Amino acid sequence: MSILRSSFVAASFALSAIAAQAATIVPMTQDGSWYAFTVDALSAKSGGVEWIDSNYDLSGGAGDFQALSFTFTVADKAILKLVDIYAAGDTYNLAITSASGTTAYTSSSVAARDLGDAVLPFNDSFDGAFADSANFSQLTLTLGAGTYTVTGSLLQSVTDGGFALNSTSGGLSVTAVPEPTSLALVLAAAGVVGVVSRRRARG
């Protein structure tokens, strides 16, 4: 996992532009449920590679291919996870906005892949893909108390015959962590955006 603080300013501009277009804001529960997002530059209203809402459902989903963002309020502490699914090889930009500002992240680096590859790792389970960190790009963050909005976009795309496909899906989950009151107070007092957990390095 890497945190590209050096690109923070530029990324903030780019991602705030995405956030301004957001048509769909999905409230997340903090029980570890995975929330799917899609990228498809062909269908996105903007023509870009931001996360979009492609899942139409008369009971609520817009499916309007507008930008998609997620929001949740952490009481004490929570673990945020991001993972790529289906075809391996995609990586993501992520921007987390709270009262104290926006921070940019990128998901872990993985090998580039082409749909024509003889071996193309594939996993249709969020948990399964998350367990396969060598192939499926991911990110884990520990967040303190606060209200957060998460947006994202595709950073590295699977290619099709050498050309970026710019079409994929991934998932996001938040799991609340029971926290000793004292630590929660410390985090809250610091206005912490996130405590980033270290994960083992991968190829």
Added chain:
Amino acid sequence: MQVRLICASLALAFSSFAGCAVAQTATKAPFTVKIIGFNDYHGTLETPGTFGANTLVPTASRPAVGGAEFMAAYVARMKGTNPLNVVVGAGDFIGASPLISALFFDEPSVETLNKIGVEFNAVGNHEFDKGKDELKRLQNGGCKTTNGVPEVNSCKGFGSAAQGSFDGAKFKWLSANVVENATGKTLLPAYGIKTFNGVKVAFIGMTLKGTPGIVTPTGVAGLTFQDEADTVNALVPRLRAQGVESIVVLVHQGGFQNVVTGSTNQPITSDVNGCTGDLKNVDGTDSDIRAIVKRLDNAVDLVISGHTHSAYNCSATTIDVRGTTLANAVTTARPTGMPNKAGRLVPVTSSSAFGRVLTEVDVTIDPTTRDITAVSPRNVLVAQNDTAINSAIANDPSVKNVVAAYKAAVSPLANAVVGTITAGMTNSANTAGEMEAGDLIADAQLSATQPASLGGAQIAFMNAGGVRSPGFVVPTTTPATTYPYNLTYADAFTVQPFGNSLVTMTLTAQQIKDVLEQQFANCNGQGTANRIMQIASSLKYSWNSAGTCGTRIVDVTFTPTDVTVVPPVVTAPTEYIVSGGVVQNPSKTYRVTVNNFMATGGDGFGVFVGGTSVQGGAQDIDALISYLSLYKNGNVAYNPTAVELAKPRITRQ
């Protein structure tokens, strides 16, 4: 582990919710999703009449079908049998609609489709009748304005959230193969995705690539219509990268159940669940839809088609119905489908038109592969004589009330005078096949396409079946009324209810002879009865009833005539196109107007498919009203016996 959506419970909590949460469950068992499809609704809020499941059903036994409230009730009943369901369409949901929808800019179509529960619908050619901007308004909502002035007939809102408003479509129009030249992007989304038990099902929506040839050019300006199969095949890897394996194509293109020349023992009953001729043309070539499916990627699991207004079910559940009466009918299962690029048979369905039929498709999905593993379609009549359905409507009259409200609102226009006639003109044919009502319609269609900019037509043919009862006569509901009679818009609409559009094409003298020969029973693809076309006053012909296929047409003469003025004016000497059965100058070309139904080979007139330099034109009803306006408001009344109308035009020897 299976991914399970928990959208429903969240939707209750959050009004604007889209990114469904997914939970993990241990089950991996295959499950069934019900896909309910239909096509070519054309704003048919009220019943289009009676319809039988096949041609063996006696006319008197065919139930009244369709009507928005009945469609809604049937869809609700189907959905009630499986909570995993989706309602989709294959285009032409608007346009070419009856007055009850057309007068209100097809807002009634959209509102009733919302209530029927449609979720995804392909654009069809008629979605472009009023242009892309108007289509987007119908998608997004808002009131219609013209030059900034609100249209009084827009935003009645009888089926929207509030009167004075128009919600727009709650369903998604899809246009994978319609690209805006200015942006390079599809006009509307290429596909929609709905997720069932965590498995995504994609619906790719398209219209026929030939749309520009059959709609008014202004309606499609700035748009490019791309190849249907190429479009789907390019989307497949994109969808797969999103985890989609279950792919349904909604395409506004189709075929007919045809008895293919040279093959034997084919059913001729046109059962709604039949697939006679496997959607081949009469001559054995591939129909448009069969040609598309033949090039489709193997990932496509089901094709819901339309456009031809035909009903067919070419799938594992196809039946052949043979017999001469219902009593002796024999039904035989015959699994069919259209071969795709890999040679696999893909199910292809269509549900007639005007809300007569719904296609109920149960698809089996394997959550392990996320793919559709079985497809079981069934075409179901939207019959109005179903007791339970009537009870359901009585319990929830909301859709019925919307229809009634528009019915009441349309009455003033329905009663507007459009022209005066000195005598009645029925749609009864004389022994030669000529109908007085047909003569009037053919003249109107020639008139509407005669100016060079509108097609430069010289000749017009009108299919007899499109001249509806009772013709242009005093309605039986006003028995005391006498001639001269002021025809109303409703009278005219009764005769021309289909909302076909006019198509002007170039035909050679040989093709004109050929299509006239194609009128006779069992000749060159014609059905089992004669279908004598109605013709505008510029053409006359004689036919020999004793002849055989290809030899009946004796003389055909063409007299250039300006029919845009009253009375019509002959502008050049008469020439023989055919004399004594011989085509005089086979390669000489003429501009010929027909309706879009005939242009696509409808009523057995396959010759028209070979027309060139095809140009779309006005709606048939608009052509008729425009022509009749020459005969109203103090102008001389239309006299069907006037010499300048050049009758008789068809002579039988």
